Amino acid sequence: MVAFLLFLGTAAHADEGMWLPLFLQQLNEKQMRSMGMKITAADIYNINKGSLKDAIVSFGGFCTGEVISDKGLVLTNHHCGFDAVQNHSTLERNYIRDGFWAKNKGEEIPNPGLFVTFIVRIEDVSKTALAGVTPAMTEQERSAAIDKNIAGLKTTVKREAYQDFFVRSFFEGNQYFLFVTETYKDVRLVGAPPSAIGNFGKDTDNWMWPRHTGDFSMFRIYAGKDNKPADFSNENVPYVPKKSLSISLGGMKEGDFTMVFGFPGRTTQYLPAAAVDQIMQVNDPAKIAIRDKALGVIDGFMRKDEKIKIQYAAKYASISNAWKKWQGEVLGLTSTKAVDKKKVYEAEFQKRVNANPAWKEQYGSLLGDLETSYAEINKYGLARDYFNETISRIEAFALGAQLNNLAGIKQKNGDKAFKDAVPKTIDRLADLYKEYSPEVDKQLFTVLMEKFTKDQPAEFLAPELVALAKSNDYNFSKIADEFYTGNDLLNAGAKVLANLQANPDLVLMANDLNKANQLFISLNAHYSATVTRKLSGLQAKINQLQRTYMKAQMEVMKERKFYPDANSTLRVTYGNVKGYQARDAVKYDFYSYLDGVMEKYKPGDYEFDVPEKLRTLYKNKDYGPYGKNGKMPVCFIAMNHTTGGNSGSPALDASGNLVGLNFDRVWEGTMSDINYDPSICRNIMVDIRYVLFIIDKYAGAGHLVQEMKLVNKGKNP
Ligand code: ARG
Ligand code: ASP
DSSP, rough: OHHHHHHHHHOOOOOOOOGGGGGHHHHHHHHHHHTOOOHHHHHHSSSSSSOGGGGEEEEEEEEEEHHHETTOOEEEEHHHHHHHHHHTTTTTSSSHHHOEOOSEEEEEEEOOOOOEEEEEEEEEEHHHEEEOOTTTTTTHHHHHHHHHHHHHHHSSSSOOTTTTTEEEEEEGGEEEEEEEEEOOOOEEEEEEOOHHHHTTHHHHHHHOSOOOOOOOEEEEEETTTTTTTTSSOOEEEEEESSOOOOOOSSSOOOOEEEEEEOOOOOOEEEEEEEHHHIIIIIIIIHHHHHHHHHHHHHHHHHOOOHHHHHHHHHHHHHHHHHHHHHHHHHHHHHHTTTTHHHHHHHHHHHHHHSSSHHHHHTTTTTTHHHHHHHHHHHHHHHHHHHHHITTTOOHHHHHHHHHHHHHHHHHHHHHHHHHHHHHHHHHHHHHHHTTTOHHHHHHHHHHHHHHHHHHHGGGOHHHHHHHHHTTTTHHHHHHHHHHHHHHHHHOHHHHHHHHHHHHHHHHHHHHHHHHHHHHHHHHHHHIIOOOOOOHHHHHHHHHHHHHHHHHHHHHTTTTSOOOOOOOOOOOEEEEOEEEEEEEEEEEEEEEHHHHHHHOOOTTTTTTTTTHHHHHHHHHHOOGGGBBBBBBBBEEEEEOOOOTTTOTTTEOOOOTTTTTEEEEEGOOOOOGGGGGEEEEOEEEEEHHHHHHHHHIIIIOHHHHHHHSSSSEEEHHHH
16 A cells, blocks of 8 residues: 555656646646636647747746846846846945846846847657667767757758757657747846845745745847847847736735746656665765865855955855755655655566566666666766866866867967967956955865865876875865965966967966966876766666666556656746645745745844845835735745746746746755655745835836736735
8 A cells, every 4th residue: 555655656746747838738738727727728839829938038048037028128037147247246336235227228238148048939850850760779879860860950940040949859868859949149137136135045045935035137138120139239129029928916825826937957857766866875965065165165255255255156156056955855855755656666667567578578677777877877976976066166277277278279270270269268267267266266175175085985086186195194275375376377367368468378388387287187187087988888878778768667657647857948837826734743834925024134144134125115014016915925835846947937827927936946845856746846936026016116117117017906815
């Protein structure tokens, strides 16, 4: 009985899944309507006329945004627009601390490199992509054949000159889909609240409920005069979208239908128990422990130095974000007994396979082979994590690497290519220096190199590193002194950039003497000799097994509804607004209010300070049309299955109106990337009324609200 219940636990739940918009009608519409949806699948995705999908953009390739006015206004999260806000901030003009609002279009700030991508249409191209692919092929042969097939599409795919396309693999390479896209590259910053609102509660509250963060920022898409994509130009005009979202002031009550439409990045829902166990026991704990060290160093400097606080803000947030998520993930996988459930599921799979001779022949040894392969990859995966989390984190190495690349170009492609490459190197180094402090990096080097050397088995340590450590009695602080002192590349960025202009050869010569760089070269060589090659061979084997396992599950476990893992393509997920029981005796409500912001308020605090103006608005209950019964809603949760990349995604109500912005998940449920569990997996959204309240009443940027289409005014549930 217990086994049976556990088994049911792994079948897809109503709320689980990130679905491809083009199959909604076929796979989901009926269920969505039964859960309360009032629109049709064709209102969501339609290639013949404007549909909701035409208001959704991939924001810079890492987040989601949505168009909310017919003048190209785009809403996304504060943490998604943060890099732009940080880039425009200085000590004197600190938009991170004070927020920023353009008073008119002339004040909107361009962001070179930032883009938004619309999806024009999606097509199944599995047949074309897999033409001529046979089971006998090696993984390399297979991917070469597929690449060639996909390249062939360049001449045949129907699209306009200003449109692009890409093809992605789904279901572990069993299917391929094509996405025709339109990318706009002139995206300007319109506004962002101060961090004390946009990132209220910072890392302490991150991945947690109850949450009180106004995690939003605003941009505007600019197009050429013909409304088509165009490079940045002062002549560009606000983009007129095919569709912009209507915004509902109606709010949500428990049980209401919601859906989230966006670009989830990566999930791994179909791993075998052995792989999940490895993540929990080996990889997550190692990465967490290393990041503990890195965060300790950076935090120490940020708290006492305002300049470093600006420089390292984005870096710190991103290191801390995954660090905290992994902890929640291990906790959630443990509490929901994910590995046991997978084992029960696998036993059922094996039983069915064994009972059918054809399946037995094809799939009989699959699970065993997967287990063996995961056991083999274990130590190499760990070595990769160590390398990525330490060597790739130390900026002294990254700086040296830029010059190594330049030297490589000179050697391989000659003087002309070298001269041409210098300006790019200068740009890249300048970018690195902007967010670099030698003091911080030196301390990072000390603690991370020590951990790298002391934790790992001898086979993964370069002989040069061992010799260096031994001759310094394993005193890495001494080694750091020797490396960083008097090293221009690590201490005198401006000088190095000037020298690169004047005499790049001289800079390369100096880099040959740079001891940090010498060590880096040895570490790299040793890593590729002892880890990279092994890892890619084993990974290829695992990919092939996972692909077969996916195909086999779809054949054998017929009653289960399968959805493809997230791969940064456009998906729809849906579920009802709902609180949850976190653990014994602890139940969470589904809405948070401004009262909660004030409960958390700590004057002058690094994470929980509240701007004076917001306190005044609260005191006077001055919420305009956005409050509800004298209270100001802030965030709410629902059962939508989301992941990283879904940040900034619109939360839509049953009629397709914008009611919130997705930005996070709850602590107990962060393992939804590996094993979604409806009892504790919830996504967190900021209520659109809080967003409008901050824009209008707090920032005094009501002219932006004028651009939007508001519905359900005065209709509060
Ligand atoms: N946890 C959310 C996501 O994965 C929000 C992260 C931004 N906030 C922060 N304090 N780092 O991206
Ligand atoms: N905060 C995430 C993001 O940036 C969303 C999530 O992981 O739930 O996309």
